[in-house]
Amino acid sequence: MEDVRPEGGAGDKYSLIVPTYNERLNIALVVYLVFKHLRDVDFEIIIVDDGSPDGTQDVVKQLQQVYGDDRILLRARPRKLGLGTAYSHGLKHASGNFVVIMDADLSHHPKYLPQFIKKQQETGASIVTGTRYVKGGGVHGWNLMRKLTSRGANVLAQTFLWPGVSDLTGSFRLYRKSVLEDLINSCVSKGYVFQMEMIVRASRKGYHIEEVPITFVDRVFGSSKLGGSEIVEYLKGLAYLLVTT
Ligand SMILES: Nc1nc2c(ncn2[C@@H]2O[C@H](COP(=O)(O)OP(=O)(O)O)[C@@H](O)[C@H]2O)c(=O)[nH]1
Numbered sequence: 001m002e003d004v005r006p007e008g009g010a011g012d013k014y015s016l017i018v019p020t021y022n023e024r025l026n027i028a029l030v031v032y033l034v035f036k037h038l039r040d041v042d043f044e045i046i047i048v049d050d051g052s053p054d055g056t057q058d059v060v061k062q063l064q065q066v067y068g069d070d071r072i073l074l075r076a077r078p079r080k081l082g083l084g085t086a087y088s089h090g091l092k093h094a095s096g097n098f099v100v101i102m103d104a105d106l107s108h109h110p111k112y113l114p115q116f117i118k119k120q121q122e123t124g125a126s127i128v129t130g131t132r133y134v135k136g137g138g139v140h141g142w143n144l145m146r147k148l149t150s151r152g153a154n155v156l157a158q159t160f161l162w163p164g165v166s167d168l169t170g171s172f173r174l175y176r177k178s179v180l181e182d183l184i185n186s187c188v189s190k191g192y193v194f195q196m197e198m199i200v201r202a203s204r205k206g207y208h209i210e211e212v213p214i215t216f217v218d219r220v221f222g223s224s225k226l227g228g229s230e231i232v233e234y235l236k237g238l239a240y241l242l243v244t245t
């Protein structure tokens with residue numbers, strides 16, 4: 001199946017899973033930029049909206065009129081059910097042999113998508129992950145506290161889990177679909193820890209992982225959902241991974 005396909009292209013299809021909660025102001029720009037940067041690529045965008053009260057779905061429906069509902073799939077859920085299950089929900093509807101997971105708030109800029117694809121084709125990797133913590137990568141727009149939190153989280157996890165990947169908590173990644181299915185089935189964490197569990201388990205399972213430096217720019221519109229309780233959850237998650245992987 002996917003894994004025996006010759007590398008390098010023809011026939012590859014990319015399903016971009018974009019979870020949204022109150023992204024009315026961002027989603028059209030993200031979609032526009034994806035089309036702009038993936039001109040010669042076969043792809044679909046699967047938007048998993050959790051009943052956003054701001055009317056995100058109305059904007060998505062308008063985008064479907066413009067780009068076609070075979071390119072923009074709206075796979076909504078009735079209410080806010082969390083990110084981890086949003087990915088598996090989107091995955092059920094993915095028809096590509098590769099899946100990209102990205103945020104809707106432009107922190108994950110679509111301009112990097114061609115680099116992810118190229119890296120996968122050159123290396124045959126099962127996962128290509130965007131990393132902020134190598135030369136050429138970075139973070140813009142975060143205050144010192146948030147930078148320290150993210151950096152600290154990565155340093156802690158590197159120290160204890162030695163996953164061989166420089167950015168564990170970022171979530172801008174390309175996966176072979178079969179690999180993502182396997183990982184989602186093996187992961188139990190919720191929330192922010194989920195991204196770290198996915199990549200740590202991938203590394204333990206011996207999947208070939210490559211990195212592409214990205215600059216993460218904080219969202220311009222809307223507000224983030226990260227707070228103090230996530231830091232506590234993160235530390236619990238780290239401890240859990242330490243004993244289970
Ligand atoms: N479907 C769905 N999407 C969500 C949920 N929570 C966050 N998102 C989306 O997930 C992405 C990342 O969330 P964000 O608040 O930007 O997290 P941050 O970048 O870590 O601060 C964005 O595209 C959000 O709209 C949720 O419960 N359900």
Ligand SMILES: [Mg+2]
Pocket residue numbers: 103105107219224
């Ligand atoms: Mg964000």
